[in-house]
Amino acid sequence: MPEFIKHPLIKADSVEQRLYQLDLAGKALDTSTLVVLPTGLGKTIISLLVMASRLEKYGGKVMVLSPTKPLVEQHASFFRNVFNLPEEEVLTFTGSISPDKRAEMWKQGKVIVSTPQVIENDILTKRISLEDVTHITFDESHRAVGNYAYTYIAEKYFETAKNPLCLGITASPGSSDEKIAEVCQSLHIESVAVKTESDKDVIPYIHKKEIEWKRITLPDGMKEIKDLLNKVLEDRYKKLTELGYPIYNQRYVSKKDLLGLQAKLQGELRGGIPEPSVYSAISILAEIMKVNHAVEITETQGIESLRMYMERLDNEAYSKSGSKASKRLAEDLYIRQVVRRLKDCDIEHPKLEYVKKIVLGELDGKPHSRVIVFANYRDTAEMITNELAEVEGIRPIRFVGQASKYKDKGLTQKQQVEIIEQFKAGDYNVLVATSVAEEGLDIPSTDLVLFYEPIPSEIRSIQRKGRTGRKHEGRVVVLVTKDTRDEAYYWSSLSRERKMQSNMKELQASMPAVKNNSITEEFVSETSGEEQKKLFEYGNDSDKISIVVDQREIRSSVARNLDRNGADIIVKTLEVGDYILSDRIAVERKETQDFVSSLIEQKLFEQISNLSRAYEKPVLIIEGESLFNCRGMSPNAIHGAISSIAIDFGVSIFYTRDAEDTASLLMQIAKREQVDEKREINMHGRKAAPMxxxxxxxxxxxxxxxxxxxxxxxxxxxxxxxxxxxxxxxxxxxxxxxxxxxxxxxxxxxxxxxxx
Structure with missing residues (x-):
């Protein structure tokens, strides 16, 4: 009989006691800790133990942040079942609850489970304060990099909380030292605790996970199509070389190499008046990236997926907003040959037959099994689903993300949850999924996980494998096409996984030693450290800057950067502009992609016109570094629009690199207006009467x-x-x-x- 956790805040006989979980929780109670634990071994239990201890010792509130709404609901349901607290004190915060209601709920809650974006918004709008939060768990903490909301919340937490302590939990923090270090720095982590499937105290809870690699040969007919595409690439590489931008080692060029050249070319566009060859090179590079993707689809996906992709390229070429690159490709002799071959081609990638054979073999032997087939691309997921549906005994369902595109409608979050429930109930026995099923959704343990292709990311690979072997033995099968990118991705993923395990052990050893708290039944043995010192000091209070921010702009990271810079943010729903800096200056911010899209959709000039009517000195900020490479828009058209905005509408135009740069510029303008010029903010402007x-x-x-x-x-x-x-x-x-x-x-x- 298993022993159960005993604690006044945890219901009796509800949580099994496992020594490795107690060990990890003990370390996490001593100092802010990153816990790395394989999927299915109870990371949420460790969070529960730490939260119960912090609530008993310090009171206040504890919080768990998870990336998606379904995962938030899952965690909240678990905590309501095991916490010995009134149900109304264990709360779920998501965007579907109104901000005012969340503010009221916050006052009574003890355990808050939320998506990070909601908490970030509520901090920025000052609806909540983290002052009395005594613990935060960051679920899937490998996301705490760049501008993800975890980073900002952790920063504000350690700045404002009286007794801060955080726990990061993940199965896969990443293989690079830089990535792991960034996660630790973002979450103010001081200790790393790692458990692997080979640790003695973990082994009793591990179920065998068999991993197989199936090597497949590409058929001759598909090799011929690939050769035609490679001829297009050779021609475009030659043109790039003639323009002065050679690509070396063309046979092994990666997407990373191409993106690096793209960034270089965009940099030359910003460095004064560029040579005409730069525009030509950007357009040719766009062709190369499209054809390179077609080669990858041919090698790793299948004819039907390639057919769908070529159809989308053709649709793009002849659409109103089609780029010159897509038009040239549509007229290319070799591309036309590829399209003709695809019409007559009756072969398919042998991977499809392997999928049917492997899935059917699993279900024949164990009719109640559940299977997940992972595919990188939606087209492939649709193709696999259609093929499996024709096999008796297989009940597949396609499972993709929310975004929609040409002839490809996404699934809403509600539809995703419904499909998972049907998968659990057995209405479907095969889930054909893209990356959306890798993390953040309550998908049950499966008997077989099948990779249609390897993936180079060690994080995603680990998460996919973690979908099996949780409650009983599991099986993982990875399909690899010989002498293609599949093999490169296979070796890359394998190498990175090994490196990650090695790095984590080294990092754990190099971190300052923490007291290995032995947690008693009452969780009273943790030692409290000194109060965390605030790490961020802002501004001069005597010159406080106020900036009105449109409600929709809260989703960008500009607002959090303004907050970091010491601005007093006032969130309102604005009729005109995105930011108001004084009675005469309002700002419209456009990311480069948004700028070009609103130009194509003919919304831009209406917004600019409204801005210039309402404010004496309107400002447009164009943010980002790829203005002349968005949606194939002609550089002349972009220059024409910018000229009209500046000359016809009298709008000042500024260019910024990113959200941090934009926030810095806004602060400078606002300081000049409010401090130097002593001007006040007026949401309705005060433009002088026109002649x-x-x-x-x-x-x-x-x-x-x-x-x-x-x-x-x-x-x-x-x-x-x-x-x-x-x-x-x-x-x-x-x-x-x-x-x-x-x-x-x-x-x-x-x-x-x-x-x-």
Whole structure:
């Protein structure tokens, strides 16, 4: 009979006592700790033990953060079942709960389980304070890098909490020293505790996990298609070389190499007036990246996946926003040959037959088994699902992320949860999944995990394998196509996994020694350290800067960088602009991708027009380093738009590298306005009254699709606003740059009956 944990805050006979969990929890109670433990060995139990101890000793609140809503719901359900607390004190925070309600709930909660984005927003908007939070668990803590919300929350936690202590838990922190160090630094981790499947105290709880590698030969017909694609690559590599940008070792060029060259070219665009060859090189590189991806699909995925990809390329080439790169590829002789071969090709990647054979073999022997087939691409997942559906006894379902694209609709989070429940119930016995099933969802342990292809990421590989062997013996099968990228990815993943295990052991040994707390039944043996020193000092309180931030901008990392810089953030829903810095300056921020998208969708000039009407000194910030490489937009079109914004609308334009750079610029402008100029913030602006011609242009340009230039043309032609409004459709067509669509729109707005 197993022994159970005994603690006043944990329900009797609800949690089995395991020595390795007690050992890890003891270390995590002494100092902020990163716990690395294989999937399925109870990382959540370790969090429970630490939270119970902190609540009993210090009171206050404890918090668990998880990346997704389904995982939050799963954790909250577990904690409600095991914590000896009133159910209303164990709370779930997600974006579906209104901010005001969360603020009320926060006051009564003892255990808060939440997605990090919600907590980040509530900290920024000052709805909650972390002052009385005595512990935070960061689930899937390998995510605590870059601008992920974990980083900001940990920073604010150690800045404001009276008794801070955090626990990071993960099965796979990464193989590089830099990645692990960044996670530790982000979460203020001082100790690392590692358990592996080979540790003596873990072995009794490990179920055997058999791993097989199936090596497959690419058929001749697919090799011929690959050769045609390689000829396209050879031609484009030659053109790049002629432009002065040679790619060496072309046979083994990686996506990382291509992205490095892309970054270099974009850097040259920003460094003054670039040579025309830079634009040509960027366009050719875009072709190379598309064809390189097609080669990878041919080698590792299958004919049907390649067919779908080529169809999307063709659709892109002939769409309104199609790039020159996609148009040139669509007209390439070898690409046309590939498309023709695909129409007549009746062979398929042998991996598909292996999948059917392996899955059927598993289900024939054990009809109640559950199987997950992992595929890197949605097209492949759809192809596998369709093939498996034709086999009697196999009930597959495709499981993908939320994003939708051409002929490929994603699944909502609600649909994902429903599919998992049906998979658990046995309505489906095979889940064909992309990376969305690797972490963050409550997917039950399976009997077989099948990799359609290896993946180079050690983190993702470990998470996939962790979907089997949890409650009983499991099996992992990885399909590898010989002499292709599959083999490179296989060796890369294997090497990185080994390196990660080695690094973790070394890091654990090199960290300052922590007292190995022996946890008694009452959890009273932990020692409290000195109060954590604040690590971040901000600004000068006498010159406090206030910045109004639009509610939608909270999702960007600009707001958290403003907070780091000492700004007093006021979150409002703004009608105009994204940031208000004074009574005369409002700012519209556009990331490069968003700038080009809003230009294509014809939203940009309306936003800029509204901004320039409301504020005396409107500002546009274009953030990012790939403005001239977004969606195939012509550089001339982008320069034309920027010129119009600056000259026609009188908007000041600034360029920033990233969110941190944007926040720094906003702080400088706001300081100049509020401290040096003694100006106050006004959400509605205070623009000086325009002169009569400007007012007349304003009235005419308020009509949809009429810009400043068109408004001036109309007024010059007809002489007054009244005459413009009276003009017939035919008369409007006589004006320069007024076409049938615009003339019809004017007549519709002016002549239609008003209906409230």
């Amino acid at each position: 009569l011609p400007q007012q007349q242009e304003y009235i005419v340009s308020s009509i949809s699709d009429i810009g400043p230039k068109a408004a001036r043309n109309l007024l010059l032609h007809f002489g007054s606003v009244e005459n413009v409004m009276k003009a017939s459709y035919e008369e409007l067509l006589e004006v320069d740059n007024i076409g049938p669509k615009t003339a019809a729109k004017i007549r519709e707005i002016v002549g239609s009956e008003y209906k409230n």
